[in-house]
Amino acid sequence: MITVENVTKTFGGTRALTNVSLTAKPGRITGFLGPNGAGKSTAMRIICGLARPDSGTALVEGVPYAHLPNPARRVGALLDASAHHDGRTGLETLTLAAIALGIPRTRVTEVIALVGLTPKEARRRVGTYSLGMRQRLGIATALLPDPRILILDEPVNGLDPSGIRWMRDLLRHFADDGGTVLLSSHLLMEIEAVADDIIVIGNGQIVAQGAKEDLLRGSSTSVSALSIDPLRSALLTAGHTADTVGPHSVTTSADPETVGRLALDHQIVLTGLHQQSSGTLEDLFFSLTSNHDRTVTPQGAPS
Structure with a gap:
């Protein structure tokens, strides 16, 4: 170690x-x-x-x-x-x-x-x-x-x-x-x-x-359900976001475990549940080091 x-x-x-x-x-x-x-x-x-x-x-x-x-x-x-x-x-x-x-x-x-x-x-x-x-x-x-x-x-x-x-x-x-x-x-x-x-x-x-x-795991969860409106309402009531992305799907700030528990409490049948990726390691690297990297301004370009 x-x-x-x-x-x-x-x-x-x-x-x-x-x-x-x-x-x-x-x-x-x-x-x-x-x-x-x-x-x-x-x-x-x-x-x-x-x-x-x-x-x-x-x-x-x-x-x-x-x-x-x-x-x-x-x-x-x-x-x-x-x-x-x-x-x-x-x-x-x-x-x-x-x-x-x-x-x-x-x-x-x-x-x-x-x-x-x-x-x-x-x-x-x-x-x-x-x-x-x-x-x-x-x-x-x-x-x-x-x-x-x-x-x-x-x-x-x-x-x-x-x-x-x-x-x-x-x-x-x-x-x-x-x-x-x-x-x-x-x-x-x-x-x-x-x-x-x-x-x-x-x-x-x-x-x-x-x-x-x-590090690569996203901060949002994609969830689908047979009845999406009750789930969306439950998420909003619990203080989470719930953005509609389709007739049976939402994206929420709640983690998958929280979504699963809310669905169980409200007897909502889920058909899909996964945490969204934040992207590739390259995306993460550049987002974290953009203020620390060496940059060269092309000749004649504004700095």
């Missing part, structure tokens, strides 16, 4: 994070979203012990990352796919990491196969790798110690559609096995497809977090 509480971080005179609090739970994939410069990478670096907060705490399994016994074996991280030495082969990169962590070299062969690098590719120098191959090598390095926590910054960047599907399946299996995943990505549709929980950050502040279903 990852727990960040009231973390603030300033670089020079620039405030990167302001009282950031977030949680990533075991058994769930947590998507971490925000515009460029919003503070995602800074928060992830603080969690991984690569930067110190000015105030607040960032805990991994209940303690700061640096206080974990052999932390590199407990947490697998991919924060920069270009960080590997270009002159080494992929196999050499993983073998040296295994030696440093005290991991059997047989595990190197396992993760190479797991991330889809061929033996021939593993023997090529990293400097010849495409971005997608570098990502696979970075993921292999993160998975090498068989960790219980994964912290991944833009892991699908450079992957083709089959690679993205592979990544989705890998993370789903990891979380279903009880692992904790904190995943940052600019691909909103991919986050929507794979994440259980969502955290949105803008201008160094958390603007929303919670279960994906709760």
